Amino acid sequence: MSAERIDGKAFAARLRERVGALAAEFETQAGRKAGLAVVLVGEDPASDVYVRSKNKATLAANMESFEHRLPADTSEADLLALVERLNADEAVDGILVQLPLPGHLDEQAIIEAIAPDKDVDGFHVINAGKLSVGRSGFVPCTPLGCMMLLADRLGDLSGLEAVVIGRSNIVGKPMAQLLLDANATVTIAHSRTKNLPDVVRRADIVVAAVGRPEMVRADWLKDGATVIDVGINRLAPETGADKGRLVGDVAFEEASARAGAITPVPGGVGPMTIAVLLRNTLVAAHRNAGLEVPEGL
Ligand code: GUN
Numbered sequence: 001m002s003a004e005r006i007d008g009k010a011f012a013a014r015l016r017e018r019v020g021a022l023a024a025e026f027e028t029q030a031g032r033k034a035g036l037a038v039v040l041v042g043e044d045p046a047s048d049v050y051v052r053s054k055n056k057a058t059l060a061a062n063m064e065s066f067e068h069r070l071p072a073d074t075s076e077a078d079l080l081a082l083v084e085r086l087n088a089d090e091a092v093d094g095i096l097v098q099l100p101l102p103g104h105l106d107e108q109a110i111i112e113a114i115a116p117d118k119d120v121d122g123f124h125v126i127n128a129g130k131l132s133v134g135r136s137g138f139v140p141c142t143p144l145g146c147m148m149l150l151a152d153r154l155g156d157l158s159g160l161e162a163v164v165i166g167r168s169n170i171v172g173k174p175m176a177q178l179l180l181d182a183n184a185t186v187t188i189a190h191s192r193t194k195n196l197p198d199v200v201r202r203a204d205i206v207v208a209a210v211g212r213p214e215m216v217r218a219d220w221l222k223d224g225a226t227v228i229d230v231g232i233n234r235l236a237p238e239t240g241a242d243k244g245r246l247v248g249d250v251a252f253e254e255a256s257a258r259a260g261a262i263t264p265v266p267g268g269v270g271p272m273t274i275a276v277l278l279r280n281t282l283v284a285a286h287r288n289a290g291l292e293v294p295e296g297l
Contacts, residue, residue, distance in 0.1 A: 034285030145272025
């Protein structure tokens with residue numbers, strides 16, 4: 001059997017298109033564009049690439065992009081002052097502070113300073129709490145994107161066994177909450193889980209978010225499982241012919257012989273994150289402008 005390849009890139013392109021069309025309608029209704037502010041502290045090359053693509057995608061979706069690049073030695077007080085200014089700025093609907101921050105800055109303190117109704121990353125404790133009790137706030141972009149792909153592939157997830165590998169606040173925990181809300185039976189596995197392959201073999205849905213290249217092998221999977229690979233790992237130069245290649249947390253080639261459907265890396269979950277960020281920003285804009293959030297956003 002060969003798994004269906006879940007084309008996150010194409011799904012994300014359709015979502016960005018839909019958001020762009022609805023953002024144009026928002027501009028007509030509200031008399032202004034929806035706006036996203038992105039803050040980057042320091043010069044991490046990977047973060048620089050992310051911020052550039054967020055900026056480009058925001059403009060392409062008929063929204064305003066406010067990019068703030070600060071030096072690596074920016075003080076916490078200065079960063080907090082910028083967040084406060086953005087909180088108060090009516091042209092800004094969403095605020096994203098690119099992580100990781102340089103070591104001298106307290107990430108949690110910065111995230112908590114963002115107004116929860118502009119926290120389009122869904123990282124603020126208020127939004128994490130809302131997700132936990134089933135109230136509508138903002139849901140982190142990557143897990144929400146994974147849910148969209150799962151719903152598209154499987155429809156109703158009721159009663160399915162889901163195993164999430166990884167327990168981060170950004171992916172693993174919110175992913176588990178979303179699956180639970182969709183009535184799946186959810187297990188969160190992590191680095192201390194005993195007999196991980198046996199746990200994963202129970203799953204109809206596997207979400208791998210551990211950051212360990214090709215850790216999940218074909219013989220860990222139940223026949224026909226749906227596999228969502230959140231990992232983006234660049235292989236080190238010493239790995240010979242594979243050097244520099246991007247791989248996920250799942251051994252894609254062999255897993256494809258066993259899974260029912262699987263996301264590739266790249267081109268699976270990755271492109272969904274920015275598309276969902278734009279979606280969350282447009283939702284924030286409608287709420288901030290007192291407009292009804294459009295159906296299907
Ligand atoms: N760094 C890597 N991914 C993300 C993300 O989704 N949001 C933020 N703020 N930083 C990130």
